Amino acid sequence: MRRRADPVDLLRRALEMCGEARLAVTGDSMLPTLLPGGTVRVVRVPYEQVREGDVVAVTMDGAVLVHRVAHRQAGRLVTRGDNMPLLDPATDAQAFLGVVPGLPPAPPSVPPPAVVGPVQVHLWLIGGGGIDVPPNWVVRWVSHRGAGVDAAALLAVATGIRAGTSIGISPYGVTAIDDLGPPIGPTHLVVGGAFGGSLPGGNQLLPPALVHRHVRPGLPGEAVGVRDTVAALARVLAPMEAAL
Amino acid sequence: MSYIIPDAVIWTDDDEIRLYDSTRGEFETLNATAAAIWRLAGEGRTATDIATELSTTFGAQDQAQRHGVERDVEEFLHHLVDRGLLLVRGAASAPAS
Numbered sequence: 001m002r003r004r005a006d007p008v009d010l011l012r013r014a015l016e017m018c019g020e021a022r023l024a025v026t027g028d029s030m031l032p033t034l035l036p037g038g039t040v041r042v043v044r045v046p047y048e049q050v051r052e053g054d055v056v057a058v059t060m061d062g063a064v065l066v067h068r069v070a071h072r073q074a075g076r077l078v079t080r081g082d083n084m085p086l087l088d089p090a091t092d093a094q095a096f097l098g099v100v101p102g103l104p105p106a107p108p109s110v111p112p113p114a115v116v117g118p119v120q121v122h123l124w125l126i127g128g129g130g131i132d133v134p135p136n137w138v139v140r141w142v143s144h145r146g147a148g149v150d151a152a153a154l155l156a157v158a159t160g161i162r163a164g165t166s167i168g169i170s171p172y173g174v175t176a177i178d179d180l181g182p183p184i185g186p187t188h189l190v191v192g193g194a195f196g197g198s199l200p201g202g203n204q205l206l207p208p209a210l211v212h213r214h215v216r217p218g219l220p221g222e223a224v225g226v227r228d229t230v231a232a233l234a235r236v237l238a239p240m241e242a243a244l
Numbered sequence: 245m246s247y248i249i250p251d252a253v254i255w256t257d258d259d260e261i262r263l264y265d266s267t268r269g270e271f272e273t274l275n276a277t278a279a280a281i282w283r284l285a286g287e288g289r290t291a292t293d294i295a296t297e298l299s300t301t302f303g304a305q306d307q308a309q310r311h312g313v314e315r316d317v318e319e320f321l322h323h324l325v326d327r328g329l330l331l332v333r334g335a336a337s338a339p340a341s
Binding site for chain 1: 255256262263264265266267268269271
């Protein structure tokens, strides 16, 4: 039986036949660059010509995503919506449809709010244990349920990190750990959890908006264990704390 | 009058007909009757030809039913032309959006 053509098939054919096509913009992931309700012009270009900063159309999970290229990595594209706190999973040439020309550069990121108070690093470890932590850090362990946390644990984290700057560490963080600046005031590091939406069964991943910033311990999308993540954080932050 | 399908309209004919207007970024799926009209229009058939064939296919039994089929066919073809999904053969093409 022939597979029913889906919108992605039709769009791909239009790009092959006409070299360009229009797509309706839905969602707010590319605000303020793209407004929902309008359309964008997608132009077919060679995959090798795509550069960081280009806005591209790629397929992901059967749908079309129009996001900005944050990195080119080993022949794959790592994208992010201008209004999204986390990177998208990397895509390859098979998923690439075209570029959206004529758009302004990504808007500047908004810095976290200024926090007044003595510098103190708080480490929130989700599901971790038996890990070496700098002696001056305050450590709190959060129980996990599979890939997520339950509602009580999420409430505890959300309440606890309210006073200070909060940083989520996950493979899809926008900033690399090495680019973390010195801690300012109370600084909460949330490690070991995955950020996303709800899971079946009532547990949930950590909401991306839970924290002020998202940092990754390795290459975009690279899974790094909790032990190595904490070691990297200590390596980067300890000298800065000592200098304060 | 007869019709042509613009180059910018991409369509597939699987279990159903799905259209994509690449100049407007709009997708549409046609039901069975609409799909039948679309296929015949794409072959260059006139509205009258299409109505006659559909009347036969769907068993229109009297003049009133055949007239109703013809009216529905003309209305749908007009809708497709308005949306830019069909062009009237020999008419100026719609300006690019």
